[in-house]
Amino acid sequence: MHTRRTLLAAALLVPLLAACGGEDKTDAKQPTTLTVLAAASLTDVFKQAGAAYEKEHPGTKVTFSFAGSQELAAQVRQGAPADALVTADTKTMNDLGKETNAPTVIAKNRLTIATAKDNPKHITSLKDLSRDDLKVVLAAPEVPVGRYSRKVLDQQQLTVKPVSQEPSVRAVLSKVSLGEADAGIVYATDATTAKGKISTTAIPDAQNAVASYPAATLKTSQHAAQATDFVKWLSSTEAQKLLREAGFQQP
CATH class of the missing domain: 3.40.190.10 (Periplasmic binding protein-like II)
Incomplete structure (x- = not known):
């Protein structure tokens, strides 16, 4: 009798463990969301770039916040949760040296x-x-x-x-x-x-x-590796093609 109860308990436990394992697996597949603060003049082309990047990186979702570069700088200084920044001038970016990693000019x-x-x-x-x-x-x-x-x-x-x-x-x-x-x-x-x-x-x-457009990751990013990859991707052949088609010049 004791043996039968033990076997029954074990049988009931198996689907429960499987269910728990299934939840962990689902959570692991949740995409990483990157928040990119970008100059207003990049609005149209970055929407295209974001879609292209997500297609190449199915585990990452990119959301943008567009505004004047000075507004973006104020958000960074106030600690807004974001992963990367792209401004429409080098001065604004350089003034944020304590908050950003080394920038790269992606367009002009x-x-x-x-x-x-x-x-x-x-x-x-x-x-x-x-x-x-x-x-x-x-x-x-x-x-x-x-x-x-x-x-x-x-x-x-x-x-x-x-x-x-x-x-x-x-x-x-x-x-x-x-x-x-x-x-x-x-x-x-x-x-x-x-x-x-x-x-x-x-x-x-x-x-x-x-006008030069520098891009940099933020030191406070919670997704440093993915943010670095996105900023690097902005200099890739595909991203540069989108920028050229939108009328931006080579960096």
């Missing part, structure tokens, strides 16, 4: 003048932005694109009084595309995303500024 960009569709005000150069009859919008000075904009205007000794100073390049683009401004200075890649809603006036290379 240039400025262009965004105007209302079909350019009704006939804006043909940077000099035109100083006209009194125009409503010009620029990014705020602490925003990389705003800093680049003022640099190119200063080099041409032009005084432009913006009707507003926006927190990101996408905000500048929005003001122009919605007809709230006649013109604004944005990245060439952002202008491309608004094709059909705005027109553009090129800025000659001799008068333009080059």
Whole structure:
């Protein structure tokens, strides 16, 4: 009798152990979620890049938080839980040296003048932005694109009084595309995303500024190995192809 009870107890225990083992196996398959803080100008291309990366790395899910680089820097300093950071300038990244690991430049960009569709005000150069009859919008000075904009205007000794100073390049683009401004200075890649809603006036290379995009892992990342792999992947042939197609230049 004792033997039969022992065998019965053992038989009942087997499925319980199997069930427990099944739960552990399921948990082990849960993907790692990487949080990447990225400059607003990377919004469209990084959504594509994230999908491509996840396809190559089925155990990793990538989520992005897009904003002006200065906002991202503030989030990092405040201890926001994230794994990697990509800014639209080296200055912002360098200022976060204590919070990040060594950065790598993954792309470059240039400025262009965004105007209302079909350019009704006939804006043909940077000099035109100083006209009194125009409503010009620029990014705020602490925003990389705003800093680049003022640099190119200063080099041409032009005084432009913006009707507003926006927190990101996408905000500048929005003001122009919605007809709230006649013109604004944005990245060439952002202008491309608004094709059909705005027109553009090129800025000659001799008068333009080059924006560099450094990427780095955060020292507080809870997924250091995966974050390092993602940042490294941004320099891969596939990622660089996506960036070129989006209009970004080689690093």
